[in-house]
Amino acid sequence: MINEPSDLDPAGTDPIELAPALLERLAAIRSEALRTLGSGDPVYGVNTGMGNLSKVRLTEDEQRRHQHNLLRGRAVGGPPWLAPDEARAVLIGRLRTFLTGDAAVSVELIHQLVALINSNHVPAIPAEGAGSAGEIIPLAHAAGPLVGIGHVYPAAPGADGRSTRGLLPPYELGPKEGIALLAGIPGATGRAALQASRAHRLADHLSAVGAGAIAVVGANRDPYRAAVARGDDVLADELTRLRELAGPKADPRSLQAPVSFRVAGQVTAHVRRTVRQLDDAVERAFTGVTDSPAYLDGEFIGTAGFHGLDLTAYCDHLTAALAHAAEVSTARLHRLLDPAVTGLPPQLARDPGPQAGLVAVHKRAVATTHQLGRLTLPTAISTVETSNGQEDVQTFSWEAVGNLAEAIRLTRETAACELLAVRQAFALSARAIPPGLQDLMQAVDDVVPPIDADRPFGEDLTAILTAVL
Missing domain, CATH: 1.20.200.10 (Fumarase/aspartase (Central domain))
Structure with missing residues (x-):
């Protein structure tokens, strides 16, 4: 049972279960963050474009599609893929950063990420070609299966990959959740x-x-x-x-x-x-x-x-x-x-x-x-x-x-x-x-x-x- 982010070991192999008190704290942060977003003030990557396009404000309709598009448009990597244990470490690294509350993502997204980690499958994550400040390209591949994008592999070396379809019910990303999946250096850290x-x-x-x-x-x-x-x-x-x-x-x-x-x-x-x-x-x-x-x-x-x-x-x-x-x-x-x-x-x-x-x-x-x-x-x-x-x-x-x-x-x-x-x-x-x-x-x-x-x-x-x- 994970009570604090520091309890989560990226080198671990046991199934993950999060403590209710931790999830309650994260849910409270998410609710507060959504109220803050309701002010309409510009928030990078949420109601604006990304990178050099951050000056572009997005309409409400564009915002609804934007978080999903962030993952789709940045999954430009290819083979060779990370070994299964390294791919799992990337996912656990991402989860550990989410548990601090800084990303202000929903408990539902966290549950989806835990389900992927515990599924005995790992995403096909490119081992090379990150090429950015941060690691948005490999993280786009790592997060893709959460929303029905990309491929996964059984967590056993040498097994064939398959589409993410049917592994998890596709999750509909809410405000801030797409950019949160791409932020920071959780993959390299894990x-x-x-x-x-x-x-x-x-x-x-x-x-x-x-x-x-x-x-x-x-x-x-x-x-x-x-x-x-x-x-x-x-x-x-x-x-x-x-x-x-x-x-x-x-x-x-x-x-x-x-x-x-x-x-x-x-x-x-x-x-x-x-x-x-x-x-x-x-x-x-x-x-x-x-x-x-x-x-x-x-x-x-x-x-x-x-x-x-x-x-x-x-x-x-x-x-x-x-x-x-x-x-x-x-x-x-x-x-x-x-x-x-x-x-x-x-x-x-x-x-x-x-x-x-x-x-x-x-x-x-x-x-x-x-x-x-x-x-x-x-x-x-x-x-x-x-x-x-x-x-x-x-x-x-x-x-x-x-x-x-x-x-x-x-x-x-x-x-x-x-x-x-x-x-x-x-x-x-x-x-x-x-x-x-x-x-x-x-x-x-x-x-x-x-x-x-x-x-x-x-x-x-x-x-x-x-x-x-």
Whole structure:
């Protein structure tokens, strides 16, 4: 039961039910807003045109059609579509902003939105091509099924899409409701919340895989001592985690392991720090005023909350942090193939020479890391005019969270490559798997058979990505 907007998690999957007291409050706001609209004062997008046409006042007959037309005329996107979980996050993000009351929409529209979220279907929302201050194009597609426009997909990957006809009874939008469905950056915010939850899990995996590499090469544990994290609580926690996972080592193979091993704590601590910063940006976006016009203190006010620079910047920041983490992981993987570092057979092959071992796994990680690096260009650094100059700057927050989703996917790939090498290194060595890593290594063993000869290791990596990471 949702009692407050903050109770609604865009990464959640359970059916949504709204508390009666919350709905009563929203109904009261709607009634007050309709009385305010009755004054006839100009309200952007309600009794006026949109964008550069906001100077045009609409007749009462035009107003009745206008809210529906706002969705129809802006649904210009196309494939590729968002994955079902991301599309659901967009809808939940939209619902969460409605529950603040700023949009002053009706309880009936909110019920329609909840019914769509709970229907096990999601709208076909374009993953690319937002191209505006805010995200009116993807939001037009997201809201279309509420009024019988567009297509929906079963919330299961790979299923075919179908028309919205018959899924929900078409809802007739009332005053202000069409523009409310298009306002702000709820889609990017909901998607960012989903990706942040994934990034938290990924950070845990990066710690475990890095600790496995540290343990299997017998790296000197000095860089992971608590004393070296002075003044940095996040780093201190990460170094503690690495020590616990990798276990003690009284007799290191060398005075200093390669840098990619020694900096494991700093790298993953930075990932964790940036994920938390994104969490904070998501909460600011959901808590703040992003509707425009927003109904505040008894009047409609034009705002600039759709300018998602805060969200964009922290998505970019996390993308860069993951790109560096992937580079470090790929470097460690290369060192794991080197007998001078591990004391193990070259390239972790059972029979070096006749067998190539895992050298091609490293090549895949190299290509993946290169691809990831191309995502790190700052997203908001682009001034493009639209709407005849009415929208003369943009932040491209929709694209920024798309880059982040791809960065998370690619970083998982490099982690899978390193994890496969760590498991093979343990298998070839006489070193015991530390207690903190035994569950992870068993999870790999459950889906990856022992490596005794060359084989299509891509199948093993897919199994790790599907069942372990």
